[in-house]
Each structure stands twice: as structure tokens, then as C-alpha cells.
Amino acid sequence: MTEATDRRRPRRLARIALVCAVAAVVVLAFTGPRGLLVLLAELVGLAVTAVGVWWVITRRGLPRLAGAVLAVGAPVAVVVLAYDAEVALLAAVAVVLWLAGLACGRAALRAARPPRPMPVRETPPPRRPVLIMNPKSGGGKVERFDLVRRAEELGARVVLLDPAAPQDVTELARRAVAEGADLLGVAGGDGTQALVAAVAAEHDLPFLVVSAGTRNHFAMDLGLDRADPATCLDALRDGVELAVDLGRVGDRTFVNTVSFGAYAQIVQSPGYRDAKTATALDALPDLLQGEAGPALTARADDRRIDAPQALLVSNNPYAAPDPADLGRRPSLDGGVLGVLGVRVDDAAQAAELALRGERAAGLTLLSARRVTVQADVPEIPVAVDGEALTLPTPVVCTLLPRALRVRVPRDRPGADPDRQARAHRLDWRDITRLALDRAPAAGGRP
Known part of the structure; x- marks a missing residue:
């Protein structure tokens, strides 16, 4: 692809996105008064659903029950109205056009503002890694994925937390450093990750995340495999380092x-x-x-x-x-x-x-x-x-800023910047600017 073609691609995609969006509106207009009534009903139904949810979370007793009825009944009523109005086929076409417009719009913004992957650094594998594992985290993922055995086979020393006796995770990490650990890692929830990450950052040691928690938000944003936490251990033999930011609240560190x-x-x-x-x-x-x-x-x-x-x-x-x-x-x-x-x-x-x-x-x-x-x-x-x-x-x-050295596997399923960009918000004002051959607004969101 030539440089000129590459520059034109965002504009073309943005114009296709606008055409699809306008076409969706036109198709709805062809449905006549019934279609417009359904569209209005959808907007009203969305508002009524929000009101119902508001009553559910802010009221008790009968008002809460009434809110639940509204929250469930409003979308059902819209579906029934669309069926009775006999505009289901055209409405489906409009939805397809709208989704096509969204896809082209996101592609246009990605092409105009290519996402920046976090830079990686080549470093030698650790010689004395220490991993702290919580057997209760994630409903027992440590045992289910046989993480202790796999980590030890890769040369790591594993400190297994005792669910029956609360332990000071920070102190365990500090003790591991004093005994010569050259990498600290955690198989557990994000709260435990943050405590050990603080010690790793303090001693400028690499930190390993094993996605054995319940939600694993930090692991997700690092691009790690949340479905199989054992793959995170690959970083012990073939990994690279990312320099990531650490949050501070008072004297406590947070990763999310x-x-x-x-x-x-x-x-x-x-x-x-x-x-x-x-x-x-x-x-x-x-x-x-x-x-x-x-x-x-x-x-x-x-x-x-x-x-x-x-x-x-x-x-x-x-x-x-x-x-x-x-x-x-x-x-x-x-x-x-x-x-x-x-x-x-x-x-x-x-x-x-x-x-x-x-x-x-x-x-x-x-x-x-x-x-x-x-x-x-x-x-x-x-x-x-x-x-x-x-x-x-x-x-x-x-x-x-960039206080934490995170060691991750060389191959991560979520590290593709295009995949990350697909999760971003779409702003139709930026799409319009691109279609008119203008740059998206500074700080615009993909």
C-alpha cells in the first residue's frame, strides 16, 4: 500500500461509515409512520428502563417491585410493538446498516490514529524467581491449573498462602527479596497483585502476573491469557519486560x-x-x-x-x-x-x-x-x-510513571493493539471530521 493510499484510507472508511448511518435512517424513514413510531418507542423504552432500574436501586418494597416491572416490561413492549407494526424486516436492515457504519467508523479512527503498543524490553530470564500463590483466588485456579507444579518445573520457588491463617503478603514479598529473589510474582487477585507489585517496584525487580484471580483486570490490560493462567508462566523462560505505571493512594499502591x-x-x-x-x-x-x-x-x-x-x-x-x-x-x-x-x-x-x-x-x-x-x-x-x-x-x-517492571510472555493473546483499539469509544464528530478530510479532534478517543 502506498503512502498516499494509506493517507486516504481513513477518509474513505469515514465516508462509508456516514453513508451507512444515513442509509439506516433512510430505511427507517421508508417504514413510514409505523417505523418512526417504533424508533420513538425504542428511545422511550430505553428511558423507561433506566427509570425502572433507578427505582430498583433507590427504593424498597412496592416501588422497587414496580421498577423491576418497568425495567423488564419496557423492552418487551418495544419488541411486541415492532412485531405488530410489521416493520421487523426493514428494522433488521437498518440495524445491519448501522452496525456496518459503526465497524467502518472504528476502522477509520484506528487508521487515522494507530494505537501505540507499550514498548517492550529484552531481559534475561530470572534465576531465582519467587511466586506467591493464593489457593482460594478465582475459585481455586491455582489447583485447577496445577500452577504450583508448573512454576516449580520452570525453576520458581512457590510460597503458598494458607487460607486458614491470614498472612502479611507484603512481608512475605520482602522476605523473598532478602533471601535473594530476582523476580516476584503473584497468582491471585488484583489486591494481592498490588501489594507485591509495590515491593517489586521498591527494589527495582521484575514482577510477574499470573491471571489466577476472579476478574483479572490487570492481567487483561497487560494482554495476558485470562482463560489459562498457566500460560503466564511462560514469561519465566521466554519473556519480555513492560514498564508500566503504578497508582498511589495514601501510602498504598494500586494497579487498577x-x-x-x-x-x-x-x-x-x-x-x-x-x-x-x-x-x-x-x-x-x-x-x-x-x-x-x-x-x-x-x-x-x-x-x-x-x-x-x-x-x-x-x-x-x-x-x-x-x-x-x-x-x-x-x-x-x-x-x-x-x-x-x-x-x-x-x-x-x-x-x-x-x-x-x-x-x-x-x-x-x-x-x-x-x-x-x-x-x-x-x-x-x-x-x-x-x-x-x-x-x-x-x-x-x-x-x-513506569515504576513497575512487568515480565510478560513474548506472545500474549491480548497484546494486539488493533484488538485493544476495538474496545475504544466511537465519536461521530471525529468520523465527520475525517470524512470532510479534517484531522480528528486532539485527544479524540478511538
Whole structure:
């Protein structure tokens, strides 16, 4: 492909995306009043569903039951209306065109702003690696994937945590360093990963992540195989190093996120681990209506966030704006914190959030190098990589740029930058700029 053709490709893809999007609208218009009625019903149904969900999480008793009926009944009613209006075929064509437009739009943005893979560094294999493994993590993945035997066959010494006796993971890591370890690793959850990562960074040792936790967010963003954690051990014999950022909250390190507000309050409950949904539903009405929990104020660099009900600070920004599904972080070495704040006071604002997404007034999306959280009490609950803590206010979050040397297998299934880019948000304003032969806005998101 010539350089000129390469430059034209984003523009062509953007124009195809716009044509598909317009065609989808035209097809809907051909359905006549019935099709437009269905489209309107879909928008109303989305808003009604959001209102129903809002009642479910902020009410108890009959109002909660009514909210559940709305949340389930609204989309069912839209489907029934589309069937009765006899526009199902044209609606399907419109959906296909719209999806084609989305695919071309994402491809255009990827071509215009090629994703930057994290640089890797060649280093010799470790001679005295030490891996700390939690046998309970991930529902018993350490035993299920025979990780202890496999690690020892590759020359690692394994420290197996005792589920019956709580142990100081940080102290175990420090002891391993004192005994001559030249690599520290963890097979466990992200909270345990963060504790050992702090020791590795302090001593400038490589750190190995084994995706044996439940969700493995850190492993996912490193491109590691979450389905088979044993493949992470390949880094012991044939690996490369990444230099990634480490988050700091107070004197604690985090690899993923720090949460304040509603979620941080809920994870403090003794019953949360065994009954997460029931515990959340019991606590959310009081938390979201301001009848429980401290009043928070945050400052992200020079931006102020007033009274967020939930605030999430991440080690590098996540790609998606949806508070329920953040997606993944395209980069772990960008040197900035991601900040997501949510403030929804009533059903109307919940509906706005459903309809407008990241542009809703109740959603704040920022990036910053320093985040300070103040409260009307001397201590507040904080969830650090999912672990429940209580920290004195003000709570300060910062980032240590490229402070952690992470040793990863040379071949990682999620390391393809194009695959990472597919998780990014699509902004139709950038698509339009590309189609008009203009550069996407600075800082635009793929």
C-alpha cells in the first residue's frame, strides 16, 4: 500500500461509515409512520428502563417491585410493538446498516490514529524467581491449573498462602527479596497483585502476573491469557519486560482502581463477599439518596467534582465511559489517572444518562495527574483494587510513571493493539471530521 493510499484510507472508511448511518435512517424513514413510531418507542423504552432500574436501586418494597416491572416490561413492549407494526424486516436492515457504519467508523479512527503498543524490553530470564500463590483466588485456579507444579518445573520457588491463617503478603514479598529473589510474582487477585507489585517496584525487580484471580483486570490490560493462567508462566523462560505505571493512594499502591462513595461503602459490609447483590440492594437506597455515607468533594488537578455519589480513580484511563462496564485500558504507561464521577439524583437524570451516555450531566470523565478527595468526616471508606479500607481525609491519588517492571510472555493473546483499539469509544464528530478530510479532534478517543 502506498503512502498516499494509506493517507486516504481513513477518509474513505469515514465516508462509508456516514453513508451507512444515513442509509439506516433512510430505511427507517421508508417504514413510514409505523417505523418512526417504533424508533420513538425504542428511545422511550430505553428511558423507561433506566427509570425502572433507578427505582430498583433507590427504593424498597412496592416501588422497587414496580421498577423491576418497568425495567423488564419496557423492552418487551418495544419488541411486541415492532412485531405488530410489521416493520421487523426493514428494522433488521437498518440495524445491519448501522452496525456496518459503526465497524467502518472504528476502522477509520484506528487508521487515522494507530494505537501505540507499550514498548517492550529484552531481559534475561530470572534465576531465582519467587511466586506467591493464593489457593482460594478465582475459585481455586491455582489447583485447577496445577500452577504450583508448573512454576516449580520452570525453576520458581512457590510460597503458598494458607487460607486458614491470614498472612502479611507484603512481608512475605520482602522476605523473598532478602533471601535473594530476582523476580516476584503473584497468582491471585488484583489486591494481592498490588501489594507485591509495590515491593517489586521498591527494589527495582521484575514482577510477574499470573491471571489466577476472579476478574483479572490487570492481567487483561497487560494482554495476558485470562482463560489459562498457566500460560503466564511462560514469561519465566521466554519473556519480555513492560514498564508500566503504578497508582498511589495514601501510602498504598494500586494497579487498577480506587473507588470512593457508594461502592466503597458497600464493600465494607461483612456480608458483601458472600451475597454481593443482596448487600448492594440493601445499601444503595440510603447511599444514593444521601441518607448514609460521607459527603465527598474531589479535585482532579484544577477541576472540581462536587458531591459525587460514586467516584472511581484508575491507573490510566479506561476506554469506555459506562460506569457498569469500563472495558479495558488501552495503555498502562500514559502517566495520567483516569477519573469517573457519577451524580444521579432522580429518575429523570437516570433517563438522561441512559439516552446521552457520556454527555449526560451526571457523568464526569477526566484525566489528571493528581486527585484529592475531601469529605465532611475525618475518615472515609475506600475500595483499593476491590479491597475494603478506611483512609484519613484528604485522600490523595497520584501516579508513579513506569515504576513497575512487568515480565510478560513474548506472545500474549491480548497484546494486539488493533484488538485493544476495538474496545475504544466511537465519536461521530471525529468520523465527520475525517470524512470532510479534517484531522480528528486532539485527544479524540478511538
